[in-house]
Amino acid sequence: MIPLIDLKAQHRTIADEVEAAIKNVCENTAFILSDEMKAFESEFAQYCGAKHGIGVANGTEALFLALKALDIGPGDEVIVPANTFIATAAAVSHTGATPVFVDCDPETYCIDTSKISAAITSRTKAIMPVHLYGHAADMSSILSLARANGLKVIEDCAQAHGTHYKGKQVGVFGDAAGFSFYPSKTLGAYGDAGMVLTNSDEIAEKLRLLRDNGRTTWYEHAIIGYNSRLDGIQAAVLRIKLRRLNEWVEARRRHAKRYGELLSDVENIVLPKEKPDVRHSYYVYVVRVKDRDTFMARLKEKGIGCGVHYPVPLHLQPAYAFLGGKEGDHPVSERYAKEIVSIPMYPELTDDQVADVAAAIREAVAA
Numbered sequence: 363m364i365p366l367i368d369l370k371a372q373h374r375t376i377a378d379e380v381e382a383a384i385k386n387v388c389e390n391t392a393f394i395l396s397d398e399m400k401a402f403e404s405e406f407a408q409y410c411g412a413k414h415g416i417g418v419a420n421g422t423e424a425l426f427l428a429l430k431a432l433d434i435g436p437g438d439e440v441i442v443p444a445n446t447f448i449a450t451a452a453a454v455s456h457t458g459a460t461p462v463f464v465d466c467d468p469e470t471y472c473i474d475t476s477k478i479s480a481a482i483t484s485r486t487k488a489i490m491p492v493h494l495y496g497h498a499a500d501m502s503s504i505l506s507l508a509r510a511n512g513l514k515v516i517e518d519c520a521q522a523h524g525t526h527y528k529g530k531q532v533g534v535f536g537d538a539a540g541f542s543f544y545p546s547k548t549l550g551a552y553g554d555a556g557m558v559l560t561n562s563d564e565i566a567e568k569l570r571l572l573r574d575n576g577r578t579t580w581y582e583h584a585i586i587g588y589n590s591r592l593d594g595i596q597a598a599v600l601r602i603k604l605r606r607l608n609e610w611v612e613a614r615r616r617h618a619k620r621y622g623e624l625l626s627d628v629e630n631i632v633l634p635k636e637k638p639d640v641r642h643s644y645y646v647y648v649v650r651v652k653d654r655d656t657f658m659a660r661l662k663e664k665g666i667g668c669g670v671h672y673p674v675p676l677h678l679q680p681a682y683a684f685l686g687g688k689e690g691d692h693p694v695s696e697r698y699a700k701e702i703v704s705i706p707m708y709p710e711l712t713d714d715q716v717a718d719v720a721a722a723i724r725e726a727v728a729a
């Protein structure tokens with residue numbers, strides 16, 4: 363069996379350190395807005411090259427609070443990709459604003475920047491690109507569209523720890539960026555966790571209030587905020603894992619390169635592409651095949667884990683039926699939603715396992 367992802371394999375490599383760190387937090391009862399949280403905020407912000415990191419409860423709330431800090435709310439529209447996890451759009455909806463879906467780029471799977479202009483209206487306030495699967499969105503085009511139309515940019519970096527765009531870590535290009543540390547992410551906590559990055563002192567200040575019930579002093583609350591704090595145990599674990607992030611991303615990239623070499627001559631399968639100005643972090647390794655059901659069934663028969671990120675584009679999700687999206691609105695996302703398959707990708711994969719997966723894929727496509 364080679365699973366799609368193996369969190370236990372990763373835990374085994376750091377178990378002693380993690381257990382000691384958790385014990386330390388428990389002994390200090392430093393659970394909320396703790397030193398561990400503050401240390402992780404500054405270490406992660408520094409890793410990404412951002413001025414501020416604001417630890418929050420999860421990635422959905424990182425995006426939601428970033429939008430709130432930018433004063434986005436009812437009556438506003440925010441442009442998001444149709445091909446992403448629903449939390450991208452849900453974060454917009456929770457502010458009272460409306461997500462406006464845009465199709466995906468046929469090569470990178472990220473938002474198709476050539477289709478953004480047509481989606482801009484007088485109500486549009488922001489663009490929220492997603493660095494999907496670990497590949498950076500085309501930030502240069504997004505930033506120039508935003509500048510030309512007076513829009514904010516919030517990067518959804520939930521799948522992009524360790525992703526570079528034009529030599530810089532993603533998360534520093536827009537007004538703010540939201541990260542998720544959901545356990546399966548490239549940098550994953552041992553529960554839910556998230557962070558907002560920003561270079562703006564003002565936005566950072568607002569976010570610190572928003573995540574902690576608007577609290578300025580123990581009994582004083584400047585605004586009506588939320589309870590969305592990154593807890594101390596998660597921060598302690600994330601600090602340990604952050605030290606290995608580069609090494610883990612390099613391992614993912616090595617596996618991706620090997621998949622590419624082993625599968626380059628296989629017909630009827632499309633492998634992921636990496637644009638020249640991007641360093642893909644391969645949060646997931648997504649291929650495309652025509653007969654996905656048969657392909658996945660054959661992989662499973664051979665003991666190879668696989669998954670789909672994501673089978674239903676957001677404009678066709680029941681949750682967004684009220685917006686009136688229909689089949690044909692975003693044809694690339696719709697077609698790809700039927701063809702995409704994620705295959706095993708995690709740093710601890712061995713070279714032999716990568717070769718076994720590639721051999722199984724070769725047979726599953728050909729058979």
Ligand SMILES: Cc1ncc(COP(=O)(O)O)c(C=O)c1O
Nearest residue numbers: 420421422447449450520542544
């Ligand atoms: C693209 C994207 N955005 C947002 C989220 C939300 O993150 P979380 O699950 O931490 O709320 C996720 C992950 O789950 C995601 O993949």
